[in-house]
Amino acid sequence: MFQFHIPNMTCGGCAHSVTRALLDADPQARIETDPSARSVEVQSERDESVLLAALLAAGYPHTARPDAARD
Template sequence: MHRFSIPTMTCGGCARSVTKALQSVDPDARIETDPPAREVRVGSAHGPEAFLAALAEAGFPATR
């Protein structure tokens, strides 16, 4: 499971946008967003770099 910190994810709308960006990489990924903690966890066989790139492209730069 990958864990990312996303400082700009502050609400449910942001979490939906983050989820959509992550699903563009892996539609079958297990995604758990936590806006109050500004974190997301992703269960996927894909590497973290693809998810980081998708998040940045969607306007939600993230760190591991």
């Protein structure tokens, strides 16, 4: 699992855009967004770099959380 902090994900519309971008990168991903915490959790078999590139391309720069658990 990956956790990302997305500073400019501030509302449900942003969360929908983030979800869409991640699903475009991996249609099988399981995604949970929390706009109030500006965070997203992603369960995916894709490489983290693919997911991060999709977020960046969608206009949602991110930071990997240092306390993120990875399976």
